[in-house]
Amino acid sequence: MSRLRSATCVAALMLLALGLVIGHVHSYTEVSPIDELQHLDYLIRAGDGHLVGLGDLFAQQSLRLETCHRLDAEFDAKVPSCVTDATIQLDPVTFQELGFNTAAIHPPTYYVIDGLLARGIAATLPVKDDSLTNGRVAGAIWLMAAVGALWLLLRELGANRILASALIAITISAPTVLFAAATINTDGTSLLCGSLLVWAVVRWERGRLPLWVVLAATALCAGTKVTNLIGVAVVVLYLLIRCNWSSIRSTSTSNRTSADTSTVAATSGGSGNDHRSSPSGVIERLKAFCWSNRRRLLPVLWTSVVAVVVSGIWQVVAQSIATVPGADIPMTQRYTVTSFPMSQFIGSWRQTFDPLFGPYLPAFLRTDLVILTSGLTALLLVVLVIVAMVRSPKGSRQRALACASLGAAAIAGPAIVLFNFGFQSVYVEIPFRYALVAVPALVASAVAVLRGRWSSALTAGFAVISVASVGIAFG
Secondary structure, eight states, rough: OOOHHHHHHHHHHHHHHHHHHHHHHHOOSOOOOHHHHHHHEEEEEHHTTTOOTTTTBHHHHHHHHHHHHOOOOGGGSSSSSSOOOSSSOOOOOGGGGGGGGGGGOOOOOHHHHHHHHHHHHHHHSSOOOOHHHHHHHHHHHHHHHHHHHHHHHHHHHTOOOHHHHHHHHHHHHHHHHHHHSSSSSSGGGGGHHHHHHHHHHHHTTTSSSOHHHHHHHHHHHHHHHHHHHHHHHHHHHHHOOOOHHHHHHHHHHHHHHHHHHHHHHHHHOOOOOOTTTSSHHHHHHHHHHHHHHHHHHOOOOOOHHHHHHHHHHHHHHHHHHHOOOOOGGGGHHHHHSSSOEEEEEEHHTTHHSSSOOOSOOGGGGHHHHHHHHHHHHHHHHHHHHHHHHHSSTTHHHHHEEEEEHHHHHHHHHHHHHHHHHHOOOOOOOGGGGGGGGGHHHHHHHGGGTSSSHHHHHHHHHHHHHHHHHHHHHHO
């Protein structure tokens, strides 16, 4: 009976995710300004078995779709009128980014999967052959899968069915998450990747899941979008924090034993010199730390290796199929800087610290109720995680996860700025959505302070308001 109730909750939440995506797709027909033309073009090509390389221009099918759907940006004034005739050749240079597909930097995993799903939708459902619409509807599959993974994570960390259902409903109805899932965008993979990876690590830590599942989830993160590696940073920090607290407990016990030994030595006239601060003592402590925490350090090592290898392989492939150097791409030239952007680097932590904050909303979602609920959701998530970090017992999984998720979200912005400048000499203002992969860990951390009956009830009430606000906007 318990499993049946859980399955019913998950099924209802998946239907909610499907309904939210379809409602968003129905209400938002324009091409998103968040690089959707680039992602659409990649999806169409990947569906045909082709990769996109640096220097590739938009395909004609993609351009025709934008001329008819229009672009949700001021640049739309420069986009030609609707063209459906396949014999008419459009000039890619007249479109955004001078016609260059800037999505070439991303691995093809998302585009291949979403492209196949879009074709399946077109072949089995009574819908028109529109790659943009079908690709967006396919995003519901990613969000529905994320619902299942997030359910497993929240239940693993002690959330009851009502609380888990409410938190998931709030998360998937958050405009930033919904927009990523309901448009063609690699950010739509973030919620699934983050949920799977954190769940796998927590289950592995309890001895209920083999390490290869953790490594597979890591490979999925690295193989969908480079910023999904923030999710890898979350679990690495989590495991290191757990190692540190474990060592502190061991050290405290050892110190008490050493103090007793020193007292005995002093009483008997022996030497009480402490050699632990010497270089050899530091090395010995480091060895002892690694040995005593070898079980948790093993996934730290292997997840890092898998992330680097998968990302490295794609970079090699991307360079091999590039037709022009990255420095010659118009977008790269537009953001090139001659000196390190120190002031932007210092403030960039804020750009990923609160990933549910979305400065951009489609016109139909710019209602007072949506703006209020989405703003409260973004704010309360961070506040709840901070409270969980303070109130959870020292050494607990809840406190470690809260510290790790907030820490990874805070350092993600500066890390990306450093990466972009170091490899391309560019500075781009980091979008909040880049840290969406950390949202599952943040939501899971909040469970620690919401387990009570009244807290669960209030969370469920807010979930109803959050979902209703978006549903009304679909109106």
